[in-house]
Amino acid sequence: MEGRGFFRPPGVSLWCPVWHKSPIRFEGGALVMTTRRLQRLIPLTLLLFLFPLLSALPAHAQTKTLYWERMDVDITILPDGSFLVEETQVIVFTSGTFTYGYRSIPTDRLTAVTDVAVWEDGQPCRWTTDEEDGEFQIRWDLLEPRQDSRHTYTLRYLVHGGLRYYDGGDQLWWKAVFPDRSFPVNGSTVTVHLPEGATAELAQAYFTEATVSGIGTSTVVFTAQESIDPGQEFEVRVQFPHGVVAGSPAAWQRVEDSKPIVNLLMGLLGGLLLVGGPAMLLLLWYVRGRDPYVEIPTDYLTEPPSDAPPAVAGTLVDEKADMQDVLATIIDLARRGYLEIEESPIRGLFVSSYDCIFRRTDKPDDDLLPYEKYLLRRLVGRRSGRRMSSLRNRFYTAIPKIQERLYNEVVRRGYFRTRPDRVRKAYTGTGTAILFVVFPASFCLMSALSQYTSTAICPMIGLGATAVTLIVIGRFMPTKTRKGAEEAARWRAFKRYLEQIEQYTDLQEATDQFEKYLPYAIAFGLDRTWTRKFSRIETTPVPAWYIPVPVPVGGRYSTSGGRGSGLSSPSPPPSLDGMSRGLGTSLDAMSRGLGKMLDAAGSTLASRPSSSG
Template sequence: MRATIQLLWRRGWLAILFALTLMLISVLPAPSHAQSRSVVVDRRDGVITIQQNGDVEFVETWQVRFSGGPFRFAFREIPLNRATGIGGWQVSEAGVPLQPAPSGEQPGTFVVTSSGSGEKVTWYFRNPAGNETRTFTLRYVVAGALRIYEGGDQFFWKFIEQDREYQIRAAQVRVLLPQNFSQADLLAGTYFNGQPVRNQEIIDGRTVLFTGGPFEPGDEWEVRVQFPHGVVTATPPPWQMWDDLAPALNLGALAAAALMLLGGGGGLYLLWDFLGKDPRVPAVAATFDAPPDIPPAVAGTLIDERADLRDIIATIVDMARRGILRIEEVGISGKDYLFVIENADPSLRNAYEQVLIERMFGLRGNSCELSELREAFYVHVADIQQAIYDDCVARGLFPSNPHGTRMRYLGLGILLLVIAVVCGAGTFVIALGVVPALLAIPVVLGMLALALLALSNVMPRKTVKGAQQAATVRAFKRYLEQIQKYLNTPEAKARFDTYLPFALAFGIEKKLVQDFARVDTPAPGWYMPRHRPIIYTTGDFGDDSGGRIGNGGIGGGMPSLDTMAGDMAGGLNSMSAGLISMLNETSSTFVSTPAPDPSTSGGGGGWSGGGG
């Protein structure tokens, strides 16, 4: 026992010693090779001399403190947005001149490079710098930097630039004028980040002194001097006119953009109000009767003004309900479906039904399996949609093809968006240098283009008849959405077969099946699941004797939705496992496309079985 206590004691002290060692290591200074690199400019001073010809000579003195390292070069970039040229570069380190070089990184040299926006000088130290302070001197002459006005010529310059990543602790600028003036004729000012500050002093009739600092990365500092006109021989530089007009141009650009936004937005609203808004018709109370003379595909198109895949599938179910088609689940695993034509002519009521039958069966005769249509039927979907649109127009529900209307306004929106992009690219250079607010105009054009693209979806306009029929269809849809309230009567149960195609077109088929399944509704006779025998009564398809079709044995009448239940959660029955699965597979097959290569799967849609 005693030995155990001693062992724990020793281990405890070892743990404490280990923890103290870690703490000591954490507070010890890191080795020099791990120190961070940093640069601070303790001072950046300047002597600026305005010459008789209007050129301006700069002499900048930098005191730079290096930490870490090594550092081998530095650079200074002078923008030319308010100047016409720059030259006469000289660079020295600790009073020793560096030599100009056309290119390269040779120690003891400097290289001047030009761009469209300015000039950049990069100087390479004679020896790498680290943990020390060095002094550098830059000399250069800028042409066209003065503003020439009748009321007085001005020198207005950003001595501390905004685009840098290091701190400048202090700066002093001494401006020497071209001759001695009365101090009363001189004006001076400084600006820190665009705001005026009082850090200037008129020393005498020829000298103005500016002081400032510290300047953190991103800070900007400008100096300004005005002296009597007529002393220098310079003329107004080209940029001066644009710079003087910039405030008015920016204000005008913003005003134009605001007017475009208000006028364009109002114009788009009026466009929709006059050409896209449906006529106002009285509301219709919810009704349990399907709209007379309005087939499911047309009803679905009236709701969303689109003939989509739901409307095509709803047409197949409607034709099956009317005895035109029979649908059987086939295959060992029940993953395929057989469509059989029972009575196509003269039972087809609409041209789009004829197109659908022709595209599905073609030369296959009176039957086809769904798998035969995979990666082949998608080329016919647009033809069927067009036939549905044509039927809607022929019925007087739309003045023209809704899809064509959408495409016209979509094309206009794309054209306007292209114009906005071209205008934005064309004005970018001008906006960047002189009139930034000018970019607001192409931005507003782009916003209006996007608004028109969105508006194109609601531009198809119904006729008065179409609006009235749409109100009736919406009333019927509301009834189907609340069908569970009305299923306590035999009449309501008997309408499932009639309601299902409309529910498919409305996107509420899953809820409809669930609601009818709860009240023991008979299953539709036109669909035969593979896994369960079904007894067909008069009017249903079957063998000549009207007996069972399936795998035998179970009699007693037509199975209900409820007795087919049990395979899915939420009270759904094998109607969901069979019928809804068939709808899902059919929709997926109709839009499936061939794979472009072995590594890419074929496209395909999905049938959720739910509303939405």
């Protein structure tokens, strides 16, 4: 028997001799084996020698088998409320040698087990008892090692506090055949004797098909109608009139009887948190998280609705100061004359990598906003210019401060009462803190309430769902003022114009808008489509602040753009068509060049050392 009750084979020991010999030397040859080397080889040799034996041990242990020819249980309920259990186990040992057995009785539904006795074939055995981990264990030594034989083992013990007391009738529940076995029980009969004056009102068997006889009498017999497989149990229940035996409900019964109510309450609380928590948060968003409703008389605007810089407009529309706003500010500063951007790839032996130089012009920065001044200073420093590649793994430290100044700017302009990032952090931080508490609290609560309820995890699941909803909904909780909502509606109308400009105007006549609105297109995430649309128009002027890689044109080098064109007489701004012919590429060369520059700038400026997370 194993688990709740089983027999163990005797221990197996291995004896290995250790011998010592003289050093082995092969003089005049390649091999020299000293004593130290020999000592190193001895453990390896022993391991190789023992490996087949050790490998065979599991297979040897697996050959220990038995089966229960019968497991009959006789239960006598005594007038004081205790009951005497006598188990008769007829065991056939089919292979291997067994020296002892044991029986484990769960103590979660009784108060004590006493008066233990064990016999083998009618002869008393030496036995010991122990109680740990919620189980009362009886261990006995066989009279002698057993193998390939049939024997009868009788266990007798007295159970205290194992009955259930109800006004409608007292009850006996008992697992006569325990489930924790590795071998089958071919037959089983359970007999329950009631005290004098009591008759069985109800009798049922569970988990094993069985016949029941004796209802209405003082003796009830349960007979299994099938072989009881390993892991299968045979539990019986007998109810008889209340008051026949002495006693009152034990503490475990009060806990057991309260479990359905506690389970219901825990389930209801979990469901309330699971559904009600997110619902309340959605209501909170509906009341406090929505922007004021505004209407504007048009679906699109053909020009910026206010003097807000691109980064401020982008932050207002999506409520986030992100890398798009940083890049839009760089291009806007260049367009307004504070910067020039010159392509300057780093050429290698076989390949070249994209790079550019940010050059500071002489234009004073007195009229710049705080975030623009800070970005310009961190971009070029105190020098007149700086390579973009030199900002790799360095510029990232400036991004949080740029974002902070941008958020301060949208609050200063009256678009928000509170900085959007702080609102999001408040909700996200609260939800994350709840999750950090919920996970360990779940295990503690389940452990503390395991004997009272099996649904202690339900409130924690509901609370966890509420915390996740809090994190998600926090992204939408920043609220604009009425001024901010009206301004955002106008900027969205302008964004719609940039996104679908070809539907509202003739691109041939709007080429001057390419450079003018390029920073806004970047802030709104439309830079690729914006440059692609105008790259098809031959008359689109190249931005004067953008200096591409010089290429030979008619024996001379030309940049086809930038302020320093090298021309002594006034001339119209270069066009994308002229630039593309100078580069010897297609009309969308400018689009690809700007796109490459924006992509490289975005990844370079946001890059950070691996140690920075």
